Every structure is written in structure tokens, then in C-alpha cells.
Amino acid sequence: MAAMGVVEDQAMAESDEVDEERRDFLLTATGTVGVVGVAAACWPFISSMNPTLDVQAQAATDVDLSGMAAGATRTVAWRGKPVFVVHRTPEQIAAMAQSEGGRDPAPDQTRVRDARWLVVVGICTHLGCVPNKTESGWLCPCHGSVYDNSGRILHGPAPRNLEVPPYHFAAPDKIVIG
């Protein structure tokens, strides 16, 4: 740069000098408009990674309850997730009505629409494994969380009760999940 001319040096000196001027209104406005635009332009790309419309529109799952004896459990898929449907025995219902659960207390009647039928999402609220059915509820194979027959967490690392999905009875022996 030894031979750089006077004018160029001047121009460069000026470009340093303008630093103070830089905060002026026009530059701030243009910068703001530009940054807003770039941020907005990111949105379609981010949004494209969300579930697609066909996945979002995935149908509700129908479950036929006829033929499920008291004490039986079924696992059905709803939006790809396992959902446990349990036909509880009168003893289980009575036992659950007595208890408030453990770490995340909730009365049993707030977790069911019909006390005979328990419907919960079969995904452990700890780190997402699928718990195994036991006599008294569920035991998660991954880190040992124990749930009762209302899907409430009793002990183990899981922080919350098993989630109750949205569902309704379309007929006395038919529920629609979703």
C-alpha cells in the first residue's frame, strides 16, 4: 500500500471518521428494515421443518371397545404414538379412587371420562420410553418409573403423570381419540 495516493488515504480516513455519523437515521432505518426482512425470510425455512399438513391432518383413531374383558389392556397408535386403553376392574377403580397418586397428584375422576376405561398416552414423561404393563400399573424399562392404574407417577425419575389424550365416546363401546 506504500504508493497509495492521497485521495485514497483521504477516502479511507473519511470512512473511519464516518463511524460516528453511522448512527444517523437513514442507516439505522435501513439496517432495521433489512434485519426485519432477513428474519422474516428465515421463517418459511424454519416453518418447513414443522409437521407437514398431511401429518397435522392425520385422522383421529377409532377404538372399538367391544370384546375387551375387564382387566384387558390394548395399545393403539394415535398420530404414531402408542396409546394405552385399559378396561379397569371394579377393584382397580376402587383402589384408584382412594388415591391421589404420587409426585403429580390428581384425583382419578379427572383422568377418565368413564371410570371403567382409562385412556393414556403410553410415553414415559421422563425420557420417552414406552412403559410395560404390570399388575398395579406400569413400569418403565428405561429408568424404572412406576405408574399406577390411573397412569399417575408413583416413583422413579418421571416428573409427570402419563398424558391423557383428547378423546370422546362416539358410542358406549367406541371411543375416538383425537
Next chain:
Amino acid sequence: MKLRALICVLLCAASTAWAENALKDVDLDSSPAALRRGAVTVTSRCLSCHSVKYLHYRDLLKLDFSREEVMSMGNLESALLALTPAEVSEQAYGRVPPDLSLLAKAREGGPRYIYTLLTGFYQDQTGEINNHLYPGIRMPDILGWSGADSTQRAALAIQANEAAAFLMWAADPRADERKSLGYYTIAYLALLTGLLYLVKRKVWARLK
């Protein structure tokens, strides 16, 4: 720049010239009501042989059909599939009738092609039904155009128009969303570019 423009102009002229002169001029009626009537025509007539497989019945909800209306046409989650199995059509017509989802984009002239085809049926001297646009077509005269008198044809022309408009929508269901986003984007860019022009002028003014 000039070169680009020239090439583009030449290309458009070339690619549209030969294919489109045989097509009838038609003002597509793309009003919501017309699209709904077009949807009914297509699902009740065309779907007996053709599929529109990239549309699902739930997509018709976007045309402001009520849920019940759509559910009476088909299961919300299923695609608009042909009622006749492909093998049966193939036996009857020699080839599987093409899927209609993209037809309005896949033919030069798009919806005009569809309209011209549907209203191009006639009865030749031997009494056979043929088509002006597609001589030797195997598809039957689905609207009954060849046997209709002029009053009937006026009504059929509207039906063909609406079916073509619906198929255009089916080929490009996001067109409205795209255009409205386009207006905002261009307005924004015009603002930004205007500001950038001022900045550029201001910065360069230091050189004087």
C-alpha cells in the same frame, strides 16, 4: 439484459405459438362458487375413470364446502382416486386415464386445453364420436356435448369452464396464498431498495 429479454420473448413466442392456436378462448370463472360447482362436476363425472390423486377430500374444505358436503363426497383423509380400478380402465380404453391433478399445468394452454377438449366432441359421418382437439380419443363424451343442441350447449360450456377452473385450482392450490405473499414481499423489497438507494447515494456523496 437485452439479450435475456430477447431470448425470453423469442422463447415464449415460440413455445406458445404452435400449441395454442387450436384452443378455444375462454374466460375461466374462478369464483369460489364456480370452483365448488367445478369440484362437483369433476368428482361426480371425471372421477369415475380419472384420479386427482394429489388432492385429498379434506383439501376441498379450502373451497368453503361444509364438512358434511365434503364427507358425502368421500373420506376426508383419502385422496381423490378413480372409482374404476386402473386395470379395468386399461382393458376398456387401452391405457390408464391420466391423473388430473396436474393436467392444467402439464398441457400447453392449461385450462383452455381442458375446456377445448370437453367441448370438442362431435359425431362424424359414420356416427362415431370423435374429438376436434384430440382425434381418436378413447374417452367418452362425458358432458354429452356432441348430442346437445345450442341451448343445452350454453349450459354445458359453463360446466366445462367450471371444471377447467377447478382443475387449474387443483394443479396450483396455493396460487392465492402465493400471490398475496408476493404483493407483501415486493412492497417490502421496494421499500428496502429505495432506502438502500438513498444510503448508496449518501455514502458516495462523500467522495465529491
Next chain:
Amino acid sequence: MSQRLITWIDQRFPLTAFIKHALTHYPTPRNLSYWWNFGFLAGFLLLLQIISGVFLAMHYKPDVDLAFDSVQHIMREVNYGWLIRYLHSTGASAFFAVIFIHMARTLYYGSYRAPRELMWWSGQVLLILLMASAFMGYLLPWGQMSFWGAQVITSLFGATPLIGDEIVLWLRGDFVVGDATLNRFFALHYLVPFFIVGMVLIHLMALHHVKSSNPSGINLADKDNIPFHPYFTAKDLFGLGVFLIIFCGFVFFAPEFFIEAANNTPANPLRTPPHIVPEWYFLPFYAILRAIPDALGGVVAMTLSILIFAAMPFLDRSRIPGGARFRPLYRVVFYIFVVDVAVLAYVGSQPPGGVIFQIDVAATVIYFAVFLTLPFYSRWEERWLRARGLPPALQALLDSDTELRPRRETRQ
């Protein structure tokens, strides 16, 4: 705080030095016209293609049974999938438009001459990589044009003497363009743009070494250089704004302008569409291919029509700087060449035969003649210009520096 952070970084990485070298203290001729914006635009488009391409790849399925459906899935079910796809498809055309203008600028102003030969050649490699990438990308939507375009272009390699058939088979991995071809094209289409990124870095390193040429063609006195930032950042960004307005006009209002209608029909290996044409940016080269009735000859001519640009620094024997600016004959030839390429493009889009073929042959002859006669008329033109007397400023420059050596050398 931020000052301390910068100092911390500078002790470990030449951040400030780099910004000074490349932006705030990078000397740029103040007289660059808007034709010098197109390199920056090319860089922007490269970025846009890579970003939109990566997001498309998250939903695209390279399988002959799924590819077409997956593109429709992107268009209809993926949130803003239609936008991302149209950005990518329109972006490819815009990329070529920008690069062709960039090259035309270089030809017009003679920027390919010493000391910028390596810039020109690295640009040449960029053009070829870009063509390869665009060609392979065009197969991916698996429409009729995709399929038959790939079928025809891969068949060209069959003209190779002795092992032609084996090469075609190897390229396709199948007896026709098929699943294997689609998969490898996808793999390579994803890869090649990153080669382009690498090549652009080389292109830019060379640029920062030799500095920009300018419309006068003369190495400006240092007083006429200004720092790149803020002057040219402002100018480039303004140019980008104008470009984006036009670009978004196509993306939002005429997105299918650059997509052939026939590509909305899934590939059918048993039925060729009645009229197959390549993408517009391949048309001139395609026309040259068809001008030679012999298979091997056609392929050779087409290849040469692209590679011959590389010879420009040798073919142009004139030492008058400033490209077409101070060289009336060269300027006329430049415009003839531009028109000739446009004619070739038109011819390439037409069904072959008859008059079209004759125009094609004539335009092809002119195309090569422009290059091959350049050594003769450029020297003759220089003699004529000198005899007439050059502008004093030019004369002084030529006297002091007959080789027009790189300005770095002259400075030392």
C-alpha cells in the same frame, strides 16, 4: 466489552486484518459501473441455491417411484414448500442469467487479459460446475423433461470412440436412465455446489490479489481507488434489492415460467414427449450440437463451444486496454457475438430441420469464427488505432508500460 472480545479474537485469528484486507481497506476502482454488480449477485444466488436446496432435500425422495410424488408433497403439504421449491427452480435460471451477464461484462471490458487469466479460468471452471449441477438437479423432479433431458445428454457420451457404450452404461448405472441414475445425480447435485463454493474462494483470492479491472481498462492511479466498504457494499446491496424485486416477481407471479409444461407429467421411459428442449440456458450449446450432423462431431463442437472461452487470453493479441471501450472493431464483434448466441438459443428451442438447420449451421460458424479470427483482427485493430493516434492518457500509459504489467509489479 465488544472491543475486548475483538482483541481476544484478533490475538488468535486475523479477524480485523481480514476485514481490513477484504473490505474496509480493499482498494476498488471508483469508476466501476453496475455491470460489476453481477459477481456479488452470483455469490448471493449460490448461497440461496444451497440453502433452499438443503431444505428441499429434507423432503425430497430420490427414488423413481417416489420422486415425482415427493415434489408434489413439497408443493402441497410442506409448510412453504411451494416457496422453497420455486426459489430453487427460479434461482437456477437466475444464476445462469447472472453468470452470463458477468461473463459478457468480462468479455466486453477485456477483463480476461493479463493479469486476470486465472480469474477467467477459475470462472470457466465455475461455469462448467454450475452447468453440471443444474443438469443433474433437473433430473430430480422426475418429470418427462427431466427424464428425456438426462437420457439425451447421457447418450451424448456414447459418441466417445471405442468405449462410448460402456461409458453411457457406467454413467447411468442402468440400461436407461433409472433408479441408479436418479440416486447418483441426487448425491452429486448435493455435492457439486460445495465444489463451487471452494472454487469461488479461489476466484476471490485471485481477485483480491490482482484487484478489479475497471471500465477504462487502465490501471487507475491509486488516487482513483476507494475502499470497498462502505462504497461498494452499499452499491452491491442496492443492486441486490433491484435484482430481488425482479426475481421475486418471477417466484411469486410467474413461477412456472422456467418450468416446461411437460415436466408436470411423471417420467415415462416408454414415451418421449413430442418436443423436447433443454433448459433455456443450455439452448445455444444444444443448437451447436445439432448443427453438426455427425454424432461425435456434434459433441466435440458443443464441448469446444464452452471450452473455447478459456483461450481468450491467448486469442486476443491487442494490447489496447479497456476492452471494447477503446476498440471499435472488437466492440462490433462483441455485439455480433451476443446476437449470434441469442439466435443460437432461438434455434435450439425449435424443432430441428429445414431453414432452422441452415440458420443453425451459419450461427455456429459465426460463433467459432469470432474466436478463431480474433488473433488477426485484434492485432490489425491495434495497428490501426495506433496509426490514428491514441488518446494522450492511454498513450502515456502504454509508453510507460508496454506489457501492461500487473500493477503490483509496477508499483514495486
